[in-house]
Amino acid sequence: MTTSVIPGPIDPPARLLMGPGPISAYPSVLRAMSAPLVGQYDPFMTAAMAETQELYRQVWATRNEATVLVDGTSRAGIEAAITSLVRPGDRVLVPIFGRFGHLLAEIAERAMAEVHTIETEWGQVFTPSAVEEAIVRVQPTLLALVQGDTSTTMNQPLGEIGEICRRHGVLFYSDATASLGGNDFEADAWGLDAATAGLQKCLGGPSGSSPITLSDRAVEVITSRKKVEAGIREPGDPSAPDFVRSNYFDLGMILDYWGPRRLNHHTEATSMLYGARECARVLLLEGRQQVIDRHRLAGDAMLAGVQGLGLEVFGDISHKMTNVVAVYIPEGVPGDAARQAMLDDFGIEIGTSFGPLHGKVWRIGTMGYNARKDAVLTTLAALEAVLRRFGASVPVGGGVDAAADLYAGK
Amino acid sequence: MTTSVIPGPIDPPARLLMGPGPISAYPSVLRAMSAPLVGQYDPFMTAAMAETQELYRQVWATRNEATVLVDGTSRAGIEAAITSLVRPGDRVLVPIFGRFGHLLAEIAERAMAEVHTIETEWGQVFTPSAVEEAIVRVQPTLLALVQGDTSTTMNQPLGEIGEICRRHGVLFYSDATASLGGNDFEADAWGLDAATAGLQKCLGGPSGSSPITLSDRAVEVITSRKKVEAGIREPGDPSAPDFVRSNYFDLGMILDYWGPRRLNHHTEATSMLYGARECARVLLLEGRQQVIDRHRLAGDAMLAGVQGLGLEVFGDISHKMTNVVAVYIPEGVPGDAARQAMLDDFGIEIGTSFGPLHGKVWRIGTMGYNARKDAVLTTLAALEAVLRRFGASVPVGGGVDAAADLYAGK
Numbered sequence: 001m002t003t004s005v006i007p008g009p010i011d012p013p014a015r016l017l018m019g020p021g022p023i024s025a026y027p028s029v030l031r032a033m034s035a036p037l038v039g040q041y042d043p044f045m046t047a048a049m050a051e052t053q054e055l056y057r058q059v060w061a062t063r064n065e066a067t068v069l070v071d072g073t074s075r076a077g078i079e080a081a082i083t084s085l086v087r088p089g090d091r092v093l094v095p096i097f098g099r100f101g102h103l104l105a106e107i108a109e110r111a112m113a114e115v116h117t118i119e120t121e122w123g124q125v126f127t128p129s130a131v132e133e134a135i136v137r138v139q140p141t142l143l144a145l146v147q148g149d150t151s152t153t154m155n156q157p158l159g160e161i162g163e164i165c166r167r168h169g170v171l172f173y174s175d176a177t178a179s180l181g182g183n184d185f186e187a188d189a190w191g192l193d194a195a196t197a198g199l200q201k202c203l204g205g206p207s208g209s210s211p212i213t214l215s216d217r218a219v220e221v222i223t224s225r226k227k228v229e230a231g232i233r234e235p236g237d238p239s240a241p242d243f244v245r246s247n248y249f250d251l252g253m254i255l256d257y258w259g260p261r262r263l264n265h266h267t268e269a270t271s272m273l274y275g276a277r278e279c280a281r282v283l284l285l286e287g288r289q290q291v292i293d294r295h296r297l298a299g300d301a302m303l304a305g306v307q308g309l310g311l312e313v314f315g316d317i318s319h320k321m322t323n324v325v326a327v328y329i330p331e332g333v334p335g336d337a338a339r340q341a342m343l344d345d346f347g348i349e350i351g352t353s354f355g356p357l358h359g360k361v362w363r364i365g366t367m368g369y370n371a372r373k374d375a376v377l378t379t380l381a382a383l384e385a386v387l388r389r390f391g392a393s394v395p396v397g398g399g400v401d402a403a404a405d406l407y408a409g410k
Numbered sequence: 411m412t413t414s415v416i417p418g419p420i421d422p423p424a425r426l427l428m429g430p431g432p433i434s435a436y437p438s439v440l441r442a443m444s445a446p447l448v449g450q451y452d453p454f455m456t457a458a459m460a461e462t463q464e465l466y467r468q469v470w471a472t473r474n475e476a477t478v479l480v481d482g483t484s485r486a487g488i489e490a491a492i493t494s495l496v497r498p499g500d501r502v503l504v505p506i507f508g509r510f511g512h513l514l515a516e517i518a519e520r521a522m523a524e525v526h527t528i529e530t531e532w533g534q535v536f537t538p539s540a541v542e543e544a545i546v547r548v549q550p551t552l553l554a555l556v557q558g559d560t561s562t563t564m565n566q567p568l569g570e571i572g573e574i575c576r577r578h579g580v581l582f583y584s585d586a587t588a589s590l591g592g593n594d595f596e597a598d599a600w601g602l603d604a605a606t607a608g609l610q611k612c613l614g615g616p617s618g619s620s621p622i623t624l625s626d627r628a629v630e631v632i633t634s635r636k637k638v639e640a641g642i643r644e645p646g647d648p649s650a651p652d653f654v655r656s657n658y659f660d661l662g663m664i665l666d667y668w669g670p671r672r673l674n675h676h677t678e679a680t681s682m683l684y685g686a687r688e689c690a691r692v693l694l695l696e697g698r699q700q701v702i703d704r705h706r707l708a709g710d711a712m713l714a715g716v717q718g719l720g721l722e723v724f725g726d727i728s729h730k731m732t733n734v735v736a737v738y739i740p741e742g743v744p745g746d747a748a749r750q751a752m753l754d755d756f757g758i759e760i761g762t763s764f765g766p767l768h769g770k771v772w773r774i775g776t777m778g779y780n781a782r783k784d785a786v787l788t789t790l791a792a793l794e795a796v797l798r799r800f801g802a803s804v805p806v807g808g809g810v811d812a813a814a815d816l817y818a819g820k
Contacts, residue, residue, distance in 0.1 A: 229513065
């Protein structure tokens, strides 16, 4: 081994993260991340876990006892939900309206499900009747539907889907990673059986912890597949033949760890727990509806701003998430070089996109801590300057004026 | 929903964590955890990822290009290694000498492997010839062997196992969660094909990130099962029929994300990356061998101390890890109440154990930041006081004197 020079302490540059996420965390969340550790079964730790569960019940708008964190990034929560709810060979229906629909389908395929998909054009959402028609045709065990797909900025309405699923005896799962906290989400009122998220979008924290909530119906399915780990198994503990094909993502074991039995599974990621707890805490201190309204206001201002700069917005605006907007990169402007100039010259990050939209649109987010007037106006001022330096013809002050007017209620 | 009272900011009590882990993190690791976030593809972020890879190559003593982090707790790394290396039906051999051997077997079973185990009494380790005999008999694809099993405190010698595996065409995987950083580990010299760890033991960080390193031979197996995710797949991208039955733990995709192609997979857990980087940084600044020596000294002092208190040590001391010791709970002393008194009256955590040892031994750790003289002596002074208050007859000053003498070189 050649011993290389050891780098200095981590010292990130100043960044205003206005992309599709991750975004700049709330300062108090960063402070929580550095709190001292305690033991796994310290009464303080188990109390902090219980508090976190109760906080997320409020964030999700649910009474579900089974409301916990999965230790991993948002797709860890997705995989835990799908792998625990779906037996090999079960039919899963995934309506796809962007990249993350493809991800749900892929995860279900890896879980050995029989995956059926319906697709709509990127930039659109599904009507409830389109979903119901597919449910009737496919007769799935599980409907897996993204709420907000950051790849297209669309927000799939979920309000009527739960009732449809219930009527047809289908479990209803939604991933709300991109949307939770900045858009309406009503786990119980909408009839969700499972929902997952991440911290790095509207919740204003770092990636690495995935909030999840499960209805009693979902817990029943999961419990029927329960297996207690060899090495801590006691006589009488169950070991179902159709056990979940993952130890880490077996929600039955994860619930036993968070539940009163506190059966050892993983060692809870203490710092991420502290961060997740603080994300929910700042949200609820401000007020759940107030935070959604703040996201809507910032999103409307950013939308007015980019339109004020003469940029064309991608997709069906009436179904856009509050917290992100996609704009076509103007003809003649090199998309990646302009993004780089935003970062290098202004310290502001905006995003590109995936698949059919790669290189065609930029995505600009207004999420969590950064769903703020100063963040919106600063981004628009910088974007105007960068567009002009790359030769685009943009109205002087067009972005800032439109956004500031909207904030002023004009 | 009844809206409950919103708790205050996280404010953990003072704790000296002297159990089997998690342990108190290095202060600089906690500071790193609160550094501001940057974007996923920010040049600063990709540079921090590359630095972290290079730091862990030194920690693992390897030249493996494929040295990365898995975003999850230590068992996430274990599941990623086993699930990516083992095809359904492959034979896996797991020598079990404690709880975590059972865990490796369980994870391999969930990955649909044909699992074969050999077991030895808790408190012992395997001879190379016992492992070789089983390899010859089972003809496995993979040998999965824990290095340090915290449940028994034993440190399985690995030095000769790699050569045996190579000779029989077997992939060699070891989990070093409990041991890495505090005990010798030589990934290349010992012929490891895969090794995994966690931060919450000798590396002195929080749980939630799992360092992993993979030999070229392991990467070949993983690459042969490669599948690029739908939604970001391009023409010509592979999609092997025997793909890994997990998206999150598909090391082929994780390597593509960490590698030059930087193919989007999860969103790297930024704060955990900062923490993992700092864990390796403080270790290498002090010096890899120096840190192991510090663990050995603290472990020897704690061993002398508990023996000086008249406690009987569990297991084969000649194969004990440096960083944890198990002692029989003295006759007449209520084990859990005494541990509780250590915590409540002195703010010091020591551990219980699992399975056959549950309620019979305490486990006392000296790891990472807490592999320090003051931590050792304080723990022994408190333990003496607690034992006496619970009616045990203990030599006055016997623990502190023995440990202090050892530190003084007497």
